[in-house]
Amino acid sequence: MPSTLHAIDSVDRVYGRSLFELAKAAGGRAQLDEVFDELEQLLELARQNPRLGEFLRSPIIEHARREASLRRILEGQVSDLVLKFVLTVARKGRLAKLQGITAAFQGLYYQEYGTLEMDVWTASALGAEQAAGLRERLKAIVGREIVLHQYVDPAMIGGIRVRSGDYLFDASISGQLRRLRQSIDDAGAKVMRERARGMLEE
Template sequence: MLNVQLARKYSNAIFEIAQEEGKLEAYGEELKSVREGLESVPQAIAFLTNPQIETKTKKDLLKKLFDGELSRNVYHFLLLLVDKHRFALIGAIEDEYRALSNKARGILIADVTTASPASAAQQKRIREKLAQVTGKKVELRLHENAALIGGAVVKIGDRRIDGSVAGRLETMRKELLVKTM
């Protein structure tokens, strides 16, 4: 619980700076690339979160990795995380930042699960239909689950729309059970 609160505190800080500068999307992309880059090398995260390694050594690594690659504020934000021994929160901070940024820009994230990979045309139709229904811009996070048989399950926040074949079969099964009782 404390880590979630700390992640919110730090993500709010960088979010406010990004909002003041009109760089919500740019800072979000930078934080995402930092996270993905570091997560692809687990030793880097272990190094940056190890309390036995000196702060200066950690900052030297960050300088080699990111100086000149990131905006000044995002780079200094990473240095602050090292100073405050909060670098382990980088994933949660990026998640919180993305949520704040999406809300500020009127973007909804829809988790779409299909039985097989959705084509670009299918993704476009889903995105357009959801935008029409919600009145907001929609970004898709795609998932696959062969157990759905066909169709799709869409989750936006705590709303769930089940348009899958498996979901329809389950509904029919329940209706038949009720009628036979």
């Protein structure tokens, strides 16, 4: 589960699609599943080891040294396809974009297999049972398997906010207060316009 939202740019999409098409051609769904899991494991490894994450991102590390280190870390741990891809990304100086590339790959994977990604914000973290219950309710509504990305936003006070693509459902208390404030502002503006119109007509 991502801890922060990650914007995907055009470079991420190019590399993500390239890897997706390579994996699909090499072994179909089974290969795509394997690549999906290995990318997740690699990112988790970088998250758990800040020095490794910095090593992957640093632009000052010599390419030969970085490639040798990547081989030592990854050989025998990931498929040849993922190893070759990561080395290619490293040679292009794009390792810092691995998270975005992974997100782009995963987006294509979900699209291919009828799974819908939804971002969910709550004022406090959902428990496992709460998340599972929410996933089932959303699945019943949209008729597709759901992948939830959960985020905590204490400013919401309470309630829930769900986004999928351009669709946003905001049932948070802060959202309700914002809409109430907007309706009050709109009503106030209407009264002022009517008063101004009356003064001009006198």
